[in-house]
Amino acid sequence: MNNCYKVGALTCLLSLLVGCGGSSSKSQPGSSSSSVLKISGDLAPSVNQSVALIATLEHDMSELASIKWTQSSGASVDLSSAHTAVFAFDLVVAGDYSFSVDYTTKAGTRYNETIDFTTQSQLNQLRVRRDHSVREGNKVSFKLSAPTDESGNVVAGEYGKMTWQQTAGPTVTFNSLNTNLMTQLFTAPKVTGDTILTFTVSATHPNGEVFTDQVHLLVQDTVAVEDSLFEKYQDIITAKVWPYNPNSKYANAIVDCVYSNSFTFANRCATAKLPLIGQQTLTPTIDDVMDRVVVSHPWMGDNFKQFLLNEDMSGDFLLLLRSVNAIVLSYDIRPSFYWSATGAIYLDPDNLWLTPAQRDVIDVAPDYRSAFGLDLQYLMRWRYVKHTEYASSFYAPDLRIDRTTSDLIPELGSLLYHELAHSNDAFPSNTFNDISTLSLYDEYAKRSAAKATVSERLLANLPKNSAEMAALALVNFHGDAANQTQKNYSPGDITSFFSNDVAAMEYGYSSIREDTATLFDATMMSVRFGIQRDVAVTDSPENATSETIIVDWGQRGRVNAPGVAVRTRFVLNNLTPDFNSAEIMALLPATQMLPPGFNWKQVLNPDNPTASVKSSIGTKIPQRMVTRPLALDLKVNHR
Structure with a gap:
């Protein structure tokens, strides 16, 4: 997010679109010189701000890439989204910071970019959660955090006169049934290439001051698949997910078999490709189970594993999990479900978060049956x-x-x-x-x-x-x-x-x-x-x-x-x-x-x-x- 209440709109727009001053994309041998890796987003953040750094590569689909952000200087920040194109975190300590991103295309070409900045002196007391990337057509939600004092402590009272305005990107329509202005819900638009949407939020703090914040959304172009069972029968555009254990013997098959828009009736997976856990062992270990976990964010698998280690004292869950072939944990799942078409269970991660930063990434769209x-x-x-x-x-x-x-x-x-x-x-x-x-x-x-x-x-x-x-x-x-x-x-x-x-x-x-x-x-x-x-x-x-x-x-x-x-x-x-x-x-x-x-x-x-x-x-x-x-x-x- 980019807090812009003390700078002009043009400055904010430029900070979103240009890369790090003085740095350059450094492609690995064999990469195309026609492609340039850019970092955009919040390039001059202030203390207590929710920051977004966005990695995009010209002529490439980031949803197919492998991305990793690392921090090399400054007070440690939360890395919950460091594996995605939009690296979002809170800045709570003033100082100098440096981050780099490694971007590997589906073809294997590697790029690297670095960003350095010094925090601004202005204080941010309005925070929209959470900047992120999303596949076109998927559901999106943003939410405001409770009002705080200058030290970040929650104060009495609520925000007043809240307004949301889209300031960049293809126009979206906010969900008209949503009456809670602390959140906004909409569907990501169709795009022909990776596209950044920006929204400005203004609200009156309980102390009477008006604050403004920005939130960014990277909408990722995807490959259309005819007869996708998830889209046709579940009304789901699946989020990007990974095998929790990349070294699992099922790592190459599990995503396509249980949570992919390319999953169709014609290419449904044979049990030999992804059998039930119980077909492989009647006494599964936690590691056996974790080999079948698919995640949109690594912390979801971490927390699920810790829950099994710490709370499954009777061993019930390990035994009951024998009847599935996978456990899918993704930020966009709501409500939870089991689907006989795949043999997997799909769990809403609102039941898994342990920290506020983890909770920030979870979609807050209500259960569709609530009306x-x-x-x-x-x-x-x-x-x-x-x-x-x-x-x-x-x-x-x-x-x-x-x-x-x-x-x-x-x-x-x-x-x-x-x-x-x-x-x-x-x-x-x-x-x-x-x-x-x-x-x-x-x-x-x-x-x-x-x-x-x-x-x-x-x-x-x-x-x-x-x-x-x-x-x-x-x-x-x-x-x-x-x-x-x-x-x-x-x-x-x-x-x-x-x-x-x-x-x-x-x-x-x-x-x-x-x-x-x-x-x-x-x-x-x-x-x-x-x-x-x-x-x-x-x-x-x-x-x-x-x-x-x-x-x-x-x-x-x-x-x-x-x-x-x-x-x-x-x-x-x-x-x-x-x-x-x-x-x-x-x-x-x-x-x-x-x-x-x-x-x-x-x-x-x-x-x-x-x-x-x-x-x-x-x-x-x-x-x-x-x-x-x-x-x-x-x-x-x-x-």
């Missing part, structure tokens, strides 16, 4: 709790807060149990020896047609019964329009439909696969981590918060409720045949009712709903109040 069912008169809410408190802390996105791997357990742990329930539904461990050399998609299609998946057998043996809830699931999770009868349903009506049926939560009505997964994830979180899931039917006031919605009916630990427990046991027996399902069921606490007539926050303690509830807004309490958002009943998805 479904808004004209209904009820809400169904859920949360994970431990000892009458929220199991997880809420970290406001504009605050700069660190986490530990143990902080990830409630969200990443439940997410893994959920997505791996899907993969084990498709390929439980007792099927590994029966998988042929066909693609995993073909193998899954055969099992589904034979109604041999766990979810198909659950449906046949222990089905749900509420036609009303099944129809409402089409509204809440698939985007169908509600009819007048559904619009007229009261919370009491929903209580009658849901409480007398046998689903674990409302999301279980969205598909037979979600029915299975929502029985499994809550069970394992309860037994392994002592974390239980609440589900409740509430009203739907205009301003829905945990203090304004009133519980009509609710339960804690519904997976062990009468009528539901037998289905939970069935899923355990068939989804994880090498787990001790009898022992797991014996460890489940009894289901507890949530008292009606109280708000959602009060029933955290169902035995004493009038008791005060501790704050859970992060390990560092900010200087201002933060409202914890309600969890929608659609956190995860199967595709």
Whole structure:
């Protein structure tokens, strides 16, 4: 970003477009003399600024290149994006800095460029996160950090009079449904070559001063692929990703097989090319798993590995991961999903970040389903709790807060149990020896047609019964329009439909696969981590918060409720045949009712709903109040 409130617009534009003064591109032997490597972006930054250095090579597509930034002088900066064309970091210490970039084209030609600068004396108190590169057609989000004082500490109050203006590049259209000016969402335009877009943001600080910042986006030209399955069926333009372990025996195949726009039905990968982990070993190590990880940023793989090392004390995740061929961790994934077409799971890295700099790179576009069912008169809410408190802390996105791997357990742990329930539904461990050399998609299609998946057998043996809830699931999770009868349903009506049926939560009505997964994830979180899931039917006031919605009916630990427990046991027996399902069921606490007539926050303690509830807004309490958002009943998805 380039903070330009004290310099002219022309100066800012020049600083974006010209390379480092006095330096030159130094190509390796064999490189083309017609191509020039340029560094543009924030070439005269100030202290506390979010800086972007952008590497572009004439007549080359940076999305196909291998890029590495290194720092040779100055106070150390965060290197989370040092492998991308846009190197973004915060400058917190004044002084002299030097950086260089190595750029290797797809053909193997190498270039190098260096940039030196001395920080400016002006102080930046407005920061837009985060300058980055993106493939054309992919989704983009920018966000403001909370207002701070001159030392970088968060202050009371919020920014006022915020404006966003595009000042360079092909015109984009901001998402008109977004009403939060702390963020902006849009789709990257189509381009014919690497193209830099620049946006200027202005806001009034709580101290009354007006500050301005700039943020840059490098839109990368890509090679169009007809019949791309990701674009056609997932509405995804995949981000650029790499094998976490470049020395893995699967490194040359894994990206094309699981997260590439070139993935088509015709070139789907045979299992011999990328088999399930469990086809190679029934007792995988963490290194075996990491050989199957694909990342958009190396820290995502680092954090995932540390989570497995530090938090998977039971070994569940290693065993459950046998049923996938890859784990994809990319900044643009939301919501998380398992896809039978590839055999991989795709995890939203919002569940993985440990530092603010890591969080900065994650796309903040909302789950596309968040606008479904808004004209209904009820809400169904859920949360994970431990000892009458929220199991997880809420970290406001504009605050700069660190986490530990143990902080990830409630969200990443439940997410893994959920997505791996899907993969084990498709390929439980007792099927590994029966998988042929066909693609995993073909193998899954055969099992589904034979109604041999766990979810198909659950449906046949222990089905749900509420036609009303099944129809409402089409509204809440698939985007169908509600009819007048559904619009007229009261919370009491929903209580009658849901409480007398046998689903674990409302999301279980969205598909037979979600029915299975929502029985499994809550069970394992309860037994392994002592974390239980609440589900409740509430009203739907205009301003829905945990203090304004009133519980009509609710339960804690519904997976062990009468009528539901037998289905939970069935899923355990068939989804994880090498787990001790009898022992797991014996460890489940009894289901507890949530008292009606109280708000959602009060029933955290169902035995004493009038008791005060501790704050859970992060390990560092900010200087201002933060409202914890309600969890929608659609956190995860199967595709």
